[in-house]
Amino acid sequence: MARSMTIAKLRNYLNTLASGLIDNEHKDETTSILADCWTSLDGGDAEGMHADKLSGRVEDMTWESPLLSFKIERHGRTVNGSSRADVHQWVIDVDRGTASCFVVGHRQLTPNSPRLDVKSLARGVAALILEEKHDPKLTWLDARSVKVNLNEVIPKVGPAQTIEDRRRRFRIELGHVLESGGWCRRAKGSHLVFDRSEGE
Known part of the structure; x- marks a missing residue:
């Protein structure tokens, strides 16, 4: 009732x-x-x-x-x-x-985050690696191996989906740039690690 x-x-x-x-x-x-x-x-x-x-x-x-x-x-x-x-x-x-x-x-509700120029970012990080620089963006594992610190390159600030998209595009672009310089990405593991090719 x-x-x-x-x-x-x-x-x-x-x-x-x-x-x-x-x-x-x-x-x-x-x-x-x-x-x-x-x-x-x-x-x-x-x-x-x-x-x-x-x-x-x-x-x-x-x-x-x-x-x-x-x-x-x-x-x-x-x-x-x-x-x-x-x-x-x-x-x-x-x-x-x-x-x-x-x-x-x-x-x-809020403006979209501006599109990050990952190509320029990748070229900058690649230059650090090719010149064997010491930088917070990099952790050198040995003379022929380096880990890219993604949190330093693309911090976790903003929507999770945007961050993941930016990191995905960065990884692809960095791989392309470094490959031409004689570095290749390790196939296994969750870290972004690159090794210098033999003979380089």
Whole structure:
């Protein structure tokens, strides 16, 4: 009974509104009533949604009986370093007491990191190796072997995916440059180690 009463309150309020986009004057009241009955909606817990996430974040709220729909920005991906947020579309059927969610887009929250010139970076590191320089970017294992310290070359600052992409492109480019100088990368191991070819 309590469940049907809370949803009925939402339905009754919406039936006083005209169809279409709900104006700001009525959106806050609609959102408040919706939050009160959110736990009563089947499917309301999808995508980790909670009633307290509605306040002040609902966009494009539309009423077309019996469906109430709105968009909301979710920031779950930013926890893992992403600079984008998902935009979810929720559709509430007030007759059935159900809630459905769909991912309808993404938003850029912060500017993308500028593209790193890995070719210039690789040429610089290659020059240090070819000239047998001592530098924080390098650890010389012996006279013919050197480990490139990636944390010194491309620090772990920013989104993880961006860092990994930059390091992948750097490894490829550095390998190309050093190969022409008589150095080859070791095939095994997770470290970026290069050996001087025999005869060089």
